[in-house]
C-alpha cells in the first residue's frame with residue numbers, strides 16, 4: 192500500500208515536481224533567512240571572535256564590545272591579583288582611519304595587543320609571523336585589508352607596504368585571517384603600546400582587560416570573582432557575545448528588521464508547502480475514495496498520506512539545502528553578505544519542514560476520514 | 571474456514587428490507603429511498619434500471635456497504651451491514667466486493683497492472699503475488715500485453731476492461747457496477763458485458779448492474795425497475811424483460 196502511495200506520487204511528474212519545488216522554496220527561504228540572521232549576529236561579535244580570551248573585563252556600564260568606556264592601565268594589575276586568574280593584559284580596540292598615499296581613506300578596527308604576552312592575537316596567520324609585530328611600526332592586517340586598502344595602490348597590499356594610520360607610519364609585517372566586522376571594515380592588529388601611539392592621546396586608553404584562568408578554574412566563576420574584587424564588569428567570552436547581541440536587539444531595529452524578513456520567509460514557506468501538499472490531497476480525493484470503496488482502511492490511507500508528504504518534505508529539504516550550500520558559497524566568496532550556517536539551522540529547518548508536511552498530511556487525513564466511500568459512484 | 575460456507579446457499583446474495591435514505595435536512599430534504607425492498611440471488615446478473623434520480627446509485631452504494639441507510643436491514647452474503655461498524659464494513663468490502671464505476675476510477679499515475687493489483691494490495695498481499703494475479707486478470711480481459719502502460723494511453727473500452735480486471739482480481743462473490751457501459755460505444759459496451767457475463771457464469775458470482783443503456787438489457791437474468799425511491803416492477807426472466815422492452 193505504501194509502495195503504491197509512493198508510486199502514485201512519483202508517477203505524476205508534474206505534480207510531484209511542483210510539490211518538491213514548493214518545499215525547496217520553503218527550505219531555501221527559511222535556511223537563508225536563518226543564515227543571514229546568524230551571519231549578522233556573528234558580525235556583531237567579530238571582535239570577540241578575532242580576539243580570543245576566556246574573560247573580558249570592562250567598565251561596569253559596558254554592555255557590548257563596541258562600547259567605548261576605557262579603563263585605567265592599572266586595572267590589568269588589579270585583575271591579575273584576583274584568585275584563579277592566570278594572566279591579564281590590556282587591550283585597545285577602536286575604529287580608526289587609514290590614509291593611503293593617493294589621499295583616500297578607510298575605516299578599520301584597530302586592535303592593540305599586549306606586547307609581552309601577545310594575548311588575544313589573531314589565531315591564524317596567512318603570511319608572516321606574530322613575532323614580527325615587535326618590528327618598528329609593524330601592523331598585521333587581515334585579508335580584507337589586503338584588498339580593501341590595496342585598492343588605492345592598484346594591487347593587493349603585501350608585507351613591507353607602508354601606509355598612514357592617523358598620520359603615523361605603519362608597516363605591514365604580516366597577514367592574518369579574521370572574521371569580518373559589523374561595519375564592514377578590516378581588522379588591523381598591532382601592539383598595545385604602538386596602538387596608543389596611533390591614537391590621539393586620552394586620559395584612559397585601555398578598552399578592555401583580557402584575562403585567562405588557571406587550569407581547572409571555570410571562567411564564569413573567576414569572572415564573578417573579578418567583579419566582586421574590582422567593581423569592574425567581567426564577561427566570559429560567551430557571556431560577552433550574548434550581551435553584545437542583546438544590546439543590538441535592544442538598541443537597534445536590525446534584529447527586528449531581519450527577524451521580520453525571516454518570519455515572513457517562514458510563513459510564506461510554510462503556507463506554500465502546506466498548501467501545495469493539501470491541494471495534492473484534494474486532487475487525489477477521488478482516488479482515495481476509490482481505495483476506500485475497495486476496502487482500504489482509514490489507517491492505511493493515512494499511512495499513505497504521511498509517507499507521501501514526508502517523502503516530498505525530505506526530498507525538497509535535501510535539494511533546498513544543496514542549493515543553499517551553493518548559494519552560501521557564492522555569498523561567502525563575495526564577503527559582503529552575512530551568512531553563517533551552524534548544524535542547528537538545517538536541523539531546525541528539517542524539523543519545521545517535516546512538521547509542515549505532517550500538518551498538511553494531517554489536514555488531508557481529516558478529509559480522508561470524513562470521505563464518503565460512496566463518492567466514487569458520483570460522476 | 572470460509573465464513574461464507576456456513577451460510578446456506580439458498581439465502582439470497584443481497585437482501586434489503588425497508589430501506590430508508592434521505593439526503594439533506596429541513597426543506598431541502600431529498601428522500602432518495604422510500605421503504606425499499608430488494609433482493610439479488612446468488613449467481614445471477616441483475617439489472618437495476620429507472621429514470622435519473624430515482625435512487626439507483628443510492629441503493630447500490632447501500633448494498634455495497636459504502637453508504638449507511640437511515641433505516642432498514644442490509645444483509646449481504648450473510649453479513650448484517652447495517653449493524654456493522656465502519657471498519658467491519660471496510661473489511662467486508664475488501665473480501666466480498668468488486669466495483670466497476672461509470673468513470674472507471676483508475677489511478678492515472680499507476681501502471682495498469684498496479685491499478686489492477688490494488689484490491690490485493692489492500693488485502694495485504696505481497697507485491698509479487700498481487701501483480702502476478704493482476705497480470706492474469708488482465709490477460710483474461712484481453713489486455714495481457716499492456717501491463718506496464720498508464721491508463722491514460724488506453725481507450726475508454728480498454729480502461730473499463732482494466733476496471734473489470736480490477737473488480738475480479740481478488741475473486742469476490744459480488745460485483746456491483748454503476749453504469750458500466752454508458753461511457754462506451756456499442757461494440758465496447760458489448761465486449762464489457764460479455765466479460766461480465768462470463769465472470770458471472772464461470773464462478774457463480776452475483777453481478778448487479780445499474781444502467782440506463784437499453785442496448786445491454788439482453789444480458790440480464792432479471793431486472794428490477796425503480797421509480798421514486800422504490801422498486802416499481804420486477805421482471806423475473808429474460809423473456810419477461812424482452813416482452814417489457816421489445817425495442818432492445
Ligand SMILES: Nc1ncnc2c1ncn2[C@@H]1O[C@H](COP(=O)(O)OP(=O)(O)OP(=O)(O)O)[C@@H](O)[C@H]1O
Nearest residue numbers: 593594600601602621622623624625626627628629
Ligand atoms: N450525496 C448526496 N447528497 C444529496 N443528495 C443526494 C446525494 N446522493 C443522492 N442524492 C439525491 O438522491 C436522489 C437519488 O440519487 P441517485 O444518485 O441514487 O439517483 P440515480 O437513480 O442513480 O440517478 P442517475 O441515473 O442520474 O445516476 C437524487 O435526487 C439525488 O439528487
Ligand SMILES: [Mg+2]
Nearest residue numbers: 626627628748
Ligand atoms: Mg446514478
